Amino acid sequence: MAAPEEDFFVLSDLSPGSTQKRVALAVVFGLLFLVFIAAGPLSGVQPRRIDAFVPAYTTAMFVNDSITAILLFAQFSILRSRAILVIASGYVFTALILIPWILAFPGVFVPGGGLIGGLQSTSWLYFSWHAGFSLFVIGYALLKDADPDRRPWRGTVGAAIFLSVALTTVFVLAAAYVCVAFEAMLPSVVLDSLRLSPLWPYVGAPVALVSIVALVLLWIRRRSMLDLWLMVVMSCTR
Helix, strand or coil: CCCCHHHHHCCCCCCCCHHHHHHHHHHHHHHHHHHHHHHCCCCCCCCCCCCCHHHHHHHHHHHHHHHHHHHHHHHHHHHCEHHHHHHHHHHHHHHHHHHHHHHHCCCCCECCECCCCCCCHHHHHHHHHHHHHHHHHHHHHHHCCCCCCCCECCCCHHHHHHHHHHHHHHHHHHHHHHHHHCHHHCCCCECCCCCECCCHHHHHHHHHHHHHHHHHHHHHCCCCHHHHHHHHHHHHCC
16 A cells, blocks of 8 residues: 655654755764864864854854754644654754854854853853754754654644743743853853863863753664754754
């Protein structure tokens, strides 16, 4: 019996082919090569601030994550899957948290500082950004293979999307408030705009661990193209 036409467009149910797997591996190994170059031959090069790059990068990320969230909400409208709703909310989270992050970034809007927060705010928003998205990925990985009788959303699609966006917005506002209002109380993880403090690895390690847990869960439960490319995203650490 032929599969319904909509099944061909549902990434969470479509198994990746050999071509998609090769492309994903090429992307991951390409990024690992760039990291190796940066940590090896180029490790002694003193970085120079390129202020024009930061807003361009942030804008590209915001547009990319927003479009991804919209596409995943469209997938949710077909499947009514709580797992898809969670990962769509994860992309809403990454898009929204870019706003306080760029506002706090030193030197982008105000010479020597940010429009909001202090020197530590940008770094702690960065940690919140990456750890938060990893938690959404973990939620997706744990929910996607749940009992089919319990997995579907029973309410209306509009209500589910509105509630998820509202709760995610509250989550972002709470993280931004802590990172900005309590900046003076946060551990100092940067010394200035170019130098990290000795505390950075101790804060960054737990964030990396959460990302690794998300990646391992995706690997163990992988079965779809969405799983494959989420693993690529987690490998890139954005």
